[in-house]
Amino acid sequence: MKVDQVKYAARFEGVSGSAIREIFKLLARPGMISFAGGNPSESALPDGEMAQIAAEVLRSDGKRILQYGATEGYPPFVETLRTYVQAHFGVDMSANGVLPTTGSTQGMQLLLSALIDPGDTILVENPTFLGNMQSMRLFRANLVPVESDSEGMDPVDLERKIVRHHPKMIYTIPTFQNPTGCTLGLERRKTIAALAEKYGVVVAEDDPYHDLRYVGEELPTIKSFDREGWVVFLGSFSKVISPGLRVGFLVAEPGILRKCVIAKQGSDLHTGLLNQAMCDEYIRRGWLEKHVAGILGDYAAQLNTMLDALQGMKTVASYTRPEGGLFIFASLEKGLNATELLARAVEKGVAYVPGTHFYPEGGHENTFRLNFSKSTPDEIIRGMRLLEETFGRA
């Protein structure tokens, strides 16, 4: 029997692979200016320090680091994370535990595994992060978008949809959201925590961009308003240390955390111990704080360069003005289709992600997401000019 007769699992129905990951493959062409990824800039990757740290932790604790570890994490790192999460994100660690994960992508997968049966509803921002939408679809969840504006999810629509759909989960990226760059307001943060408790819905608070603030005041996490344990916090070191190391963490009350640990036993047994030990050492030495402070200035300049360019573009109808993060979300003038125009842009040497991929129900073909962290101000100016040419001749 030929193997093309194999029957794949039903979870793949309607899932064809991440659109964004496919776009990435086109970007290897030399000279391509990419606003498509969510990559840190090269200069923000601490390769020298990490070479030093990797050798040192392997020399001092190599026999433990190369051996099997506990699913619950490398003990020194778990200890560091507890302190870090309490101090940095305002989480009451007497009522919560923290689990190191293989990137926050895995944190999401574990939480979906803990909670989601086929057909369960997840309320999401509109638009929202396409990677986690794909994860949710592989769990055969029913994604219901909540009306969202420049301050995130609209609480009135959120409550209406909780009552109507009895969701299992509310998924939000509260700070410098992907793809919009917008930040959930303070009152809305409190309201979401309260609604979660009132209706018994788990909130997945995905906050990887938290530290990348260029203007304005830091806001408390939704998790910091959580009294009963309904909020699960997903953190990541991908944007502030290195995505290639694949280290994130999940913070939850003990019952949910235990299910995530069991799911992780069947996922990868544990996150690489060297990866955990390296992040641990980086934080313990106080290098993380200094490193973040060091990259903010460049990223702020890149953001401003891109905002300036957008202001001059006649083809662009509107765009967000983020206070931090990695992304700006924009829409083209009526009649222009950002999805169709991507191929032409790539031909010209510049790439973005069409906004339609971020909408659970599709549409919004005039929108697109721009990343500014991976390109220098010069590249941003040139790339935006190429975009204006592309859009202007459509």
Added chain:
Amino acid sequence: MKVDQVKYAARFEGVSGSAIREIFKLLARPGMISFAGGNPSESALPDGEMAQIAAEVLRSDGKRILQYGATEGYPPFVETLRTYVQAHFGVDMSANGVLPTTGSTQGMQLLLSALIDPGDTILVENPTFLGNMQSMRLFRANLVPVESDSEGMDPVDLERKIVRHHPKMIYTIPTFQNPTGCTLGLERRKTIAALAEKYGVVVAEDDPYHDLRYVGEELPTIKSFDREGWVVFLGSFSKVISPGLRVGFLVAEPGILRKCVIAKQGSDLHTGLLNQAMCDEYIRRGWLEKHVAGILGDYAAQLNTMLDALQGMKTVASYTRPEGGLFIFASLEKGLNATELLARAVEKGVAYVPGTHFYPEGGHENTFRLNFSKSTPDEIIRGMRLLEETFGRA
């Protein structure tokens, strides 16, 4: 609403976490002799070489290693794996691809994700590896044991059960099986490949112990007899380089591989690039071959010490005589219950895994699994004496 009212996903029904992982936590007590894990010996973990390699790859390719990578793997490592898999496991790489995974635990999860819907049947050896049984149960698979003896699955019972149950998958650990240490015979390997093709069933060939042969001749993999792509090969560097690095690989024909890649996008996006680069360098330098050759002598002596001790134990009715790997499987005389006696053994300072956990249908309370790789010959002699005391006084 209190969070203890949260409804978990149905996949957790009957899954309470890995028995073996829970036992591991008891073993931190100083002086404990553990025959419970599947850990490489301390001396088999190349910490010095890895400290050197980690620093070198980060210095030479750190900007790429710390950045996001492709789900399909770190390109130099994928290239190395293609050559390695073809030469070492006899796989036709013109018809197959290889995907780096976060340990072979993840390889199994991706393959389950690609194929298994709730209620689908998987045929397994009896007994079989409890970790992957838990993974299968989290996918709500129906596990059906195939009669197995010292040469692995009985082909007559296997074909009978294929016809009766229309399984989606046959799961086998053909070489130095976990937990028995037994090896699937040559003719049976050919038969399983032929049955897979005849009936259109995917074979998951899980072969992490392949290189740990102390006596006898190497046997070709089932995958090497695969003509149509029904066999998926799962490899691991956990037993021959380091489990803490979490690097394995999955070899499959392009259609199945593609589904595994999509599943991996939602699992951890990609395996840590440093982890892949370190294994890559270790193989490219020719250190893997030398390293394996160097550990075989010690492991063989440890195996023989344990076999000698078993021969003198009056409480032991029978045991396997593996030609390699990490495990011996034994049964106690009638009336002795290895599951119940574990607590007493641990009190005395020695641990094993009760055999019942490895049987899909439970029972076999008189059986237990012994690991010999983590203990020195001295520790093995002392530990086995403690076991004989424990069992003898029952």
